Structures are given as structure tokens and as C-alpha cells.
Amino acid sequence: MSTRTRRSEPELTFSSKELFDLAVAWITLSVAFALLFAPIHRAPVAIGYFAAMVGLSFVTVGVAFLLHELAHKVVAIEYGQIAEFRADYQMLFLAIMGALVGFLFAAPGAVYHRGRITKRENAMIALAGPITNHLLALMFLPLMIFPSVLGTIGQLGVAINLLLAAFNMIPFGPLDGKSVYDWHKGVFALVFVPSVLLAGYVLLFVGLF
Structure with a gap:
């Protein structure tokens, strides 16, 4: 009687450390982007406006970041990986400092996973984040037709998600695009090219706020 090796059943759980890191990263990124939108060091800004x-x-940038990372985690677990998010506190500090001078490099941390995995599966885990951001951009898109706050949320939600998708698809270092590029250059191009084009359109014609 032959036996087959099976991967353990996936289980989506969160440690207290992971939940803490997610919360800190979410709050810090929200404050950093708020500093970028309302530069309190350059001109007097009302506390209520900054809040x-x-x-x-918190609603736009935070959701884009959180669901991006959770998508990595969910897909990694589906492939039998042990996966947890860890915040990069040095990068979070730099995000705040950069926002104060008008430049923001948002790399709050990453989902780290371990276990036996193929190159294709690793690429699927990487793709989950940018694809999630594209889906979120579509969800925010209808809000842009509304005036006032809803319209602003829609515009910012679309812009942030498209920019985050394009940035993470860069085939360099620990970014998602590197894993996809190493696995299949055709699939990489299929996601990377429209991501960059959409992000470029946002920067040139839509703006962030």
C-alpha cells in the first residue's frame, strides 16, 4: 500500500505579535500619508483638518496595505506555508520622516513564509498582493462620481491601489515583481505593463488628492 505526502491543511490564524505589527503599520502609514497631504510643518494646519x-x-491607504498583505498570507497558507506579517519599524520611522519633507517611501513590512514550495507557487503568493490592489481600485472607482468626501475617498482609493500595485511589481529585490519575473516573464509582463501604465495615468492626469 503506497502512501502519499500531503501538505497540512491550511489554517488562517494570527498571533498577537502579528496583529500588533499590522496595527502599528496601518496606523503609521495613515499618519505618514496624512502628513504628506496636510504638511503641518509648512503652513498652519487645523488639528481637525489633519485628523x-x-x-x-486610514480608510484608503490603510485598507490598500492591509488587504495587500493579507492576500499574500492567505495564498501562502493555501499552499501549506507558515506565514506571518512582520512590520519593519525602521522603514515605518523613515516613512514618517520622509512624509515630513514631502517624500514617502512606503515599505512597512512583509509577509514572511516558510515551507516547501515551487517557483510557480511562490510567484502566485507574490501576485496575490498586486492583483488585490487592482481589485480594490475597481471597488473604489464608483465612489469617484460622488461629490465631497465620498468622491475624495474614491479618487484616493483608486490612485493609491494602482500605485501600490505598480510599485510592488518592480522586478527588484524583495518586491513581488521579482518572484513573478523569475518564474514566468510572460505572466510578469501581462501584469507589470498595465500596472505601470495605469499608475502613470494616475500620476499624470488624476493625482493623489
């Missing part, structure tokens, strides 16, 4: 920008960032 509103934090809330706006």
Missing part, C-alpha cells in the same frame, strides 16, 4: 486626513488615509 480628517488621518481618517481618510
Whole structure:
């Protein structure tokens, strides 16, 4: 009687450390983007306006970041991996400092996973994040037709998600694009090219706010 090796059944769980890191990264990114949108060091900004920008960032930037990372985790677990998010506190500090001078490099941390895995499966885990951001951009898109706050949330949600997708598809270092490029250059191009084109359109014709 032959036996077959099976991967363990996937189980989506969160350690207290992971939940803490996710919360810190979410809050820090929201404050960093609020500082970018409402530069309190350059001109007097009302506390209420700055608080509103934090809330706006929490809904748009925070959701884009959180679901991007959770997508990595969910797909990794489906492939039998042990996966957890870990915040990069040095990069979070740099995000705040950069926002104060008008430049923001948002790399709050990553989902680290371990276990036996193929190159294709690793690429699928990487793709999950940018694809999720594209789907979120589609979900935010209808809000852009509304005036006032809803329209602003829609515009910012679309812009942030498209920019995040394009940035993460760069085939360099620990970014998602590198894993996809190493696995299949055709699939990489299929995702990377439209991501960059859409992000370029956002920067040139839509803006962030």
C-alpha cells in the first residue's frame, strides 16, 4: 500500500505579535500619508483638518496595505506555508520622516513564509498582493462620481491601489515583481505593463488628492 505526502491543511490564524505589527503599520502609514497631504510643518494646519486626513488615509491607504498583505498570507497558507506579517519599524520611522519633507517611501513590512514550495507557487503568493490592489481600485472607482468626501475617498482609493500595485511589481529585490519575473516573464509582463501604465495615468492626469 503506497502512501502519499500531503501538505497540512491550511489554517488562517494570527498571533498577537502579528496583529500588533499590522496595527502599528496601518496606523503609521495613515499618519505618514496624512502628513504628506496636510504638511503641518509648512503652513498652519487645523488639528481637525489633519485628523480628517488621518481618517481618510486610514480608510484608503490603510485598507490598500492591509488587504495587500493579507492576500499574500492567505495564498501562502493555501499552499501549506507558515506565514506571518512582520512590520519593519525602521522603514515605518523613515516613512514618517520622509512624509515630513514631502517624500514617502512606503515599505512597512512583509509577509514572511516558510515551507516547501515551487517557483510557480511562490510567484502566485507574490501576485496575490498586486492583483488585490487592482481589485480594490475597481471597488473604489464608483465612489469617484460622488461629490465631497465620498468622491475624495474614491479618487484616493483608486490612485493609491494602482500605485501600490505598480510599485510592488518592480522586478527588484524583495518586491513581488521579482518572484513573478523569475518564474514566468510572460505572466510578469501581462501584469507589470498595465500596472505601470495605469499608475502613470494616475500620476499624470488624476493625482493623489
